[in-house]
Amino acid sequence: MSLRFQRLLLIMLTLVIILSAVLLILYNARENVSYFYTPSEIDKSEITINKIIRIGGFVENDSFNKISSSKFKFRITDEKASILVTFNGILPDLFREGQGAVIEGAFVDNDIFNATNVFAKHDENYMPASIKEDLKGTGYWNKKYK
């Protein structure tokens, strides 16, 4: 077998693999990519039911409602708009009212968003206001300034 033929074959094979990879990527990029919105970016008139999207914002204060031990209802807001969310499952450890959260799921009708995943965010360098009392409580917090 000549070297030229071998090389040709190799290049052909590579191209075929690359082509199928590109096709796969294009197809999946259309199907499996979810868009990210804030509540006010969602146009109520253009909601596509059951299309998976992500919404990021705050958990609205006093909106959290426990229906049962595994069913929750709360609102996600960016202060300009807010969206009613239902969730079935286990909320992340950092989920709290007033805290930032990202939810993934789909609208089941024009007003209710059913979340399949809830992610909560926490900044590791940021200092919760109530921390001082805890430190005081353990008796370790004696401060002196230079």
Added chain:
Amino acid sequence: MAWSDNNDVFRFNSSYKKMRRIFILTPLIVLLIICTFLLTYLLSGKDPNKPPSALLNKDVPIFESSSLYNSMEIIKTIDIKNKKTLINFFASWCSPCKIEHPLFFEIRKKYPELYLLGFNHKDPTADAKEYLENDGNPYDFVGVDADGLIALEFGVFGLPETYLINDDGKIIFKFMGPITKDVLKNEIEPLL
């Protein structure tokens, strides 16, 4: 293709050589493109983790507070209604506050007409005074928020937090955590 090392067959084929160059150049080009995108992204200052602010474009909450140095001196919401005000919540026990502290002197120098209002959050008076003595006092007025009620009105989650109020008495900017030079330059100054 990089793995086809043998040149024997194509030794005299110049178009092949050109093609090879292009193939070898590909990684560099890809690198350039990726870096361009990443740099644009970094410089655009987008932060996927940042939640939108809860109180933006709302009126300043009603508050009333006495001065740290003179309990007879009172500041109320109405006092800041028609001047641009920067409100900063701080405490002597809060180490991130210490980091942002020098920046307020810079702001003061650069924008003398801006009213700087500091709220001392859940702090014994003596500690707060000592803190401001050691690090300097950049504020026009230091209000006492000993029980944290004012912070509650503002929806303060942690210390430090900074709010910018325009001359209509609306909150136009809020920042959680210590402000930095970048935040000052890119987010606060354009609003002043």
Added chain:
Amino acid sequence: MSSLVGFLSLVFAIGINFYLFLSRYIFKFQKHKFNLFVRFSSLLTLLSFFSLMYAYVVSDFSNYNVFQNSHSNKPLIYKISGTWGNHEGSMLLWLSILSIFSFFFSFTKNIEESFQRLTLIIQSLLHILFGLFIVFTSNPFLVNSILVNEGLGLNPILQDPGLAVHPPILYGGYVGYSIVFSIAIAGLFQDRDDEWLYVAKKWSLISWTFLTGGIALGSYWAYYELGWGGWWFWDPVENISLMPWIAGLALVHSLMMVRGEQAIKKWIVFLSILCFSLSVFGTFLVRSGILTSVHSFAADASRGIFILLIFFIVTGFGFLVFLLKEPKKSNTLNLLFINKVSAIVINNILMIIATLTILLGTIYPIIIEVLYNKRISVGGPYFNATVIPIMIPGFLLMSIAPILSWQTNKIQNSKKYVIGFFILSIMVLIQSYFLDFNTWGFIGILLGFWIIFASIIAIFSSYKVKFTIKFFQIVNPHIAHIGVGIAIIGITCSSVFQNELDFNINEGDKFNVNGKTVLFEKIETTNQINFQALRAKFLFDIEKNQSKKIEAGKNYYPVSKMITSEAGILHQWNKDIYFILGDQKNDEWFVKVLINPFVSFIWLGVIIMMYSGLIAVTRR
């Protein structure tokens, strides 16, 4: 005090590396002296690292980094791991591991002296770049401006033995590729013989083994700590560790070809540069905070730009040298269709394409946001649907590749394999027909068994079984592939045949899991040193005398006001039963039970792969 020592030794180490770097042009050293200086700078970097660790161990809160990330109540092991549990410390760890690799490389015997020196000079350059990064943007030795007696505590989610050792091992892999990178670049400048390829092989195997261990530890941690019942989420942070891993696998396989007579040097150099670039890229993405990830990291744009610059310099430099200094022509690449070389070439193509697919999916959201100002997220389904189909032909190939010959077209005992494959297919088909048929399940299980089966036939029909070191070295590739087969079975079963059960129950209730009765005994809270524990106690299989206890719950860390979930896992050889405690309403608790079949196979497979990696290092 320790901060001062640490900072000075760090700066001094960087200074020595400047000196070493310039030594090529200005100062001339004798070999002996040069290596001594390399070792000295390594020890200084380590001294710097250990003085930071010392500050953590003695809870020296005058160090700002310690104050931010530690607490005197923490158990000793987490004080130690706190050293690298934050950005600054982890970058110092990165630099220290770089130094350790240079240190050991300076002892390499069977390599030309000038080549070794050139490699170490490139290492010095890397040391300088990352050292300056630490000094200017992430100095862990800053002195606290206020005097305090207590720290702010480590992120409790990081207080876990698995995660404590995860970063050093993972970095062992990432940074290990720096030496491979340096060797490859040196090889471009000074390509006299093939000796450097053997050295590169050794180091890339070591790095790859570390990286495998690091990734496995990370996903094992995610499995029992995050409480989501899965072990791989195609999270960006995971993807960026997977990319150098796959590229490194391609590199290890290409380096095998050196043993056959055709060295494909240029490709090897390309892969070496790629591996390290991807490692630095991974560091950049994690540390710049560009990625929206479920694992949260602190973000800082100025750091991001600095690392982006380093990434650009390192990768650009690598590929530029690659462009200007092509390796001399090596022997003819002879592709005889069905031989080992063509199998490895195809495997390499597939792996690189898989790597690029992951890369594209990971940075796609960034590109879209820059171009269209729209935010998207690319999740697991995309990666599953693109990466897996690309990898499948590679898996098919790997089952027979080790028995292919280097030179000829013959497969020994080809009949055995064909018959074996058919029998196996029918068996798996029948088996999966009785369990509900699932295409991916069928393909995965068939592939896994086929790889194991073919490798075993190959071992027994081609070699005499002896229990000597030499025998294990010879059959090592087959063993590695058996490991992959086992892992594939585990991955397929645990993801395709996972079963989820939800219960809303009160204390004292009984419920049914997989035909076994489970008793929800009680809820208990206890106070530990640095956290409060809430535990739900379950008794699994109460009909039997030896019923198993399972505890699932949450920990509350008062110092940082955080709650973490602790899943309760009952390990059995063929399945994991995974309990997650949810929320409570009145007296009713929500409990989620996941049945993950054959998860243990994944870890077993990974251990076998790592074992093979180590054995391969010993072999020339």
